[in-house]
Amino acid sequence: MLYVNSLRVPAVAERVRKEFADILETDAGRLAEQIALAEMLQAVGRGWYEELAPHLRQRAEELTGVTPPTPPPERDPDMTVPPPRATVATKGSEETVRLSSRRLVMRGPEAGDIDWVTTELQDLEIQRNTTVPSPYARADAERFVRNANTGQRTKFIITESGQRAGAISLHMHDKRAPSIGYWIGKAARGRGIATEAVTRVCRWGFEDLGLPIITWSAKVGNEASRAVAAKAGFQMEGTLRLRSMSQGALRDCWVGSLLPHELRDIP
Structure with missing residues (x-):
């Protein structure tokens, strides 16, 4: 690559x-x-x-010594308009990225999201399976919004028909490959929202940012996150022992990665 x-x-x-x-x-x-x-x-x-x-x-x-033929297009014949590219909005002195897919809009976190994030992250399942603070306080949500697009992280609130559904982020690291993380609120689970959001953010990372690879990890036992990653095309690579901090303790985690040509289209 x-x-x-x-x-x-x-x-x-x-x-x-x-x-x-x-x-x-x-x-x-x-x-x-x-x-x-x-x-x-x-x-x-x-x-x-x-x-x-x-x-x-x-x-x-x-x-x-042979000129390769131009491969025939393999786009979905039902897709008459290509998927929209990222749009950039200016908020104060900052630029925020806004992504859209078939059903979803992913936008930067705002002050109006703080109470919703605080409420959703009282869910013990999210606290067990991610690296969010546990217990989760309103101050944590304020920090999430304040630092949403600073440094090497780009965070999005996932919305469907204007209703908040979850959050997703793409992290850049100085000495290792970029990584993706996500969580979905309890009321929005089971409808393929996470897979659609992961696919869209990864496509933005590959096509707009030129990333050569995106990595994924999840606490061992988080079958829902693993299923989402696999549907998006991530290749499972193994288990790392005591590598991820969750609820104040180091946990074993599954890891995987995605190359640009492995990304799958969502029907």
């Missing part, structure tokens, strides 16, 4: 090829590169990485 994204800038691609020459110049390395290019060209046919298409085809022709 690093190499493929480097194709945007020829000088960067050349540097990457030099640094990984011992791998890329072997038969196995050339085969792996061809497979990666083929997968990315298939993704182009689904409407992703369109700006990379000329570089991908050029490199594929250099490797094989």
Whole structure:
């Protein structure tokens, strides 16, 4: 993925090829590169990485001596209008991102959300299965709203038909891959809201932010979160022992990750 994204800038691609020459110049390395290019060209046919298409085809022709065909579009024939991209709104001196999907709107947390967040996070199931403070106080909700889009976190309130349903966030980390987290209020569960929200935020991360990977983790036993991640396309990678803090104690957690071409469309 690093190499493929480097194709945007020829000088960067050349540097990457030099640094990984011992791998890329072997038969196995050339085969792996061809497979990666083929997968990315298939993704182009689904409407992703369109700006990379000329570089991908050029490199594929250099490797094989054959100009690769343009893959036929694989978009949903019932989808006459492409999914809306992110919109950016200005609030005071800050810019907040607003995302929309088939049923949902995801917007930045506001002061008017504080009481609702406080009430929803009294749910012991959310406290057990996430890293939110336990017990959860109104001051915690105030902090959630105040720090919603500062530093390396982007947090959203998930709404359906104007009604709040949950929260979701995309976290950037200095020395490890980006990660996603989410919770859904009790009244909104069982309707596929979490899966739709996760898919939309991940697509924003890949297409608008250019992320190469997004990671997921959940406390062992949180089957609902695991099912949501799997439906979105996350690949389960294993269990980490005593790695996540919840309710004042370290817990074992499941981990997984998602690459751009693995993201699934929600029907």
